Amino acid sequence: MGTVGALRTLAPDLLIDYLADTALFPYGEQPDHVLISRLVMLLTEATRLLGSTLVVIGCNTASTLALPALRQALDVPVVGQVPPIRWAGRVSRTRTIGLLATSATARRNYVRKLHTDFAADCRLIIHGGRALADLAERAFAGEDLPLTSIAHEVAQLFSQPGGENIDTIGLGCTHYTFLMPFFRQLGLRDVLWLDPAPAVAQQVLRLVNTSAAPPATARDSAPQSRRGVFLMTALPEHTAEFTSHLKAFGFSGCRAFTLSGACA
Template identity: 30%
Template sequence: MKKQRIIGVFDSGVGGLTVMKEILEQVLDVRIVYFGDTARVPYGNRSREELIRFGEEIVTFLIGQGAEVIVVACNSSSATALPFLRERFDVPMIGMVEPGARYAVEKTIAGRIGLIATETTVRSKAYSGAVSRALAKGSLPKDSTLRESWQHGEQPIALVKAQGCPLFVPLIEAGLAESEQALGIAKTYLAPLKAAGVDTLILGCTHYPFLEPVLNEILGEDVLIVDPAKAVVKELENLLKHLDEWERSGLLESPPALGKKPWRVRYYVSGDPELFRQVGNTLLQEPIGQVEQVVLGE
């Protein structure tokens, strides 16, 4: 029987649940240890130094729980702290930015990509650079007309507008993703993107998929919404295949056998466990079991 690998997933709060859900639905032979840093949410106004320190603390905890792969299910951390964390720890890590940028390049039909994200992610310009790198490394639009126009230098493909949305995460963490308040704020944030004529919109924060009904209502059918979580799952699947190959070749030790008691997900938070469980249940529309509080950084 194939041993299930343990994946560590972390975010500033409930947003990473969107990534976790994609993983659970598409990757069967894994278990997940989820950490939501709810005592320090939001991350969108944090400095690079803070996000590196938070990331070190959380990754250390997740490795202690048996995690063999870390998914940084937070765009702010992916955009600023991930390169440092990869140098600091030996476990493979997957962030949100590079997979999300590649996915947007493949999906755009007019070459005008937009981004909504936290202010930290927007300031980092990580997605703009990642779009350019995706094209340089051979990722191309599936739309043949745009692909050929770009290859002949006739049509640019770029991130043309990035919009910071600082109020989105607090709204979602408060369970107000489908409220009239969220709709009004979203209209304000999306106006510059509509004016820029974007045809593809990257959700540059793992909280934002919970707002998709609101975003679709405002943007209409002409703008494709890209959730990087879908691309992250594909990258995770490829990584797990490599780990299995390395294990069979003797280059990697086999993962330890898990306990007899079955579990699929274990939830940990730095803040209020009950609030996380209540909001998570509402957003996922399925029950979250026990949530344990772990205080880091003391």
């Protein structure tokens, strides 16, 4: 949703459909082969049903695992979101960078390859765990989180060997965008926080602008035009409350989506 927020800022009229695989949250707890198969099936059906002309994988775990399979299976451009290690390697002065991620993303070979290819002269320190993802979900729901919980997770970076030299921390999970206000409250004045969501949004718009058939906008006057839909593989227990949080992202409600392609 962080990327959706960035897209809404840069292109308010862009037609965006969102598919949340809430039935399998969190992805970091699932076996790799299950995730790859499910992602291909879900997005093949969703793009067919919705007529999508571009797909954004708004999840680091999914991107680091399934991008090749998705690009092979889908006949539209696929934009992934991966940990901002390359960016961190460009801006770190101490050459020590931190990465906050899920445990699944942290163990990916893709992450090690990013480090080797783009920041080999930097020490990369990673903290991967589920706690921050859960906190981010609560932040999205508007909860006022205890700063001590956020500080405890971030401290897992600085407590590792060489952690005292960290001057740049990248967000390796798309949910963590919602924790940025809390990260900034920690008082780490010498630390630069890197959220890749705005950069991903800019890449999406570059592709849209160079496409022969760019996606429709919400203001199109054609009879077949429509508003973007928010689809979920498992609806939340308190749907009305959840829907109220979606309005800030341009969605009026949520609907159920199944692998049969049916929406309710």
